[in-house]
């Protein structure tokens with residue numbers, strides 16, 4: 001990944017000049033060396049075999065030019081998050097300010113062209129757990145509403161890595177006031193190793209949307 005700090009400290013025009021200068025120098029060296037070593041005193045007007053060698057060398061030069069052009073293109077690509085979103089590794093995250101049911105939270109993320117967050121690694125779990133210092137319950141994109149006990153991410157992927165609190169998920173623990181508990185939340189500001197719980201999907205909580213880093 002690009003070192004954005006490094007780029008930001010450099011004059012982009014200066015960088016371009018240096019790049020082009022070194023590229024041209026390299027092309028000249030390549031051109032002089034190859035033509036001198038392999039074609040001299042042959043010219044491109046001679047035998048079939050020598051014409052073929054000539055064509056291969058020219059093709060090589062074209063390939064190098066294409067590679068240099070592409071490198072220059074990619075050096076200008078900057079990955080970034082939408083304004084107001086937090087970046088971690090290859091994703092961007094938005095914590096809602098308001099509270100809604102799990103379904104309404106999912107709808108909000110979809111309306112933004114994103115999804116409720118899926119926790120894919122221990123590192124991502126630790127990052128999310130520290131997003132808010134205080135104990136705050138936030139919906140994540142995990143539910144067992146299709147089949148009780150079978151937890152799936154909103155993408156449809158099965159749950160393979162989990163961070164449930166002790167004795168959770170309990171589907172309400174049989175206490176009727178809690179009802180069926182088919183949606184999962186994370187609790188920030190707590191031990192990131194076990195801070196998920198299942199709750200009734202109708203509960204109003206804040207939520208986290210996730211989207212991939214986008215190119216500028």
Ligand SMILES: [Ca+2]
Pocket residue numbers: 091117118119120124210
């Ligand atoms: Ca994720």
Ligand SMILES: [Ca+2]
Pocket residue numbers: 144145148149171180181182183198
């Ligand atoms: Ca359940």
Ligand SMILES: [Ca+2]
Pocket residue numbers: 168169170171172173181197198199
């Ligand atoms: Ca529970």
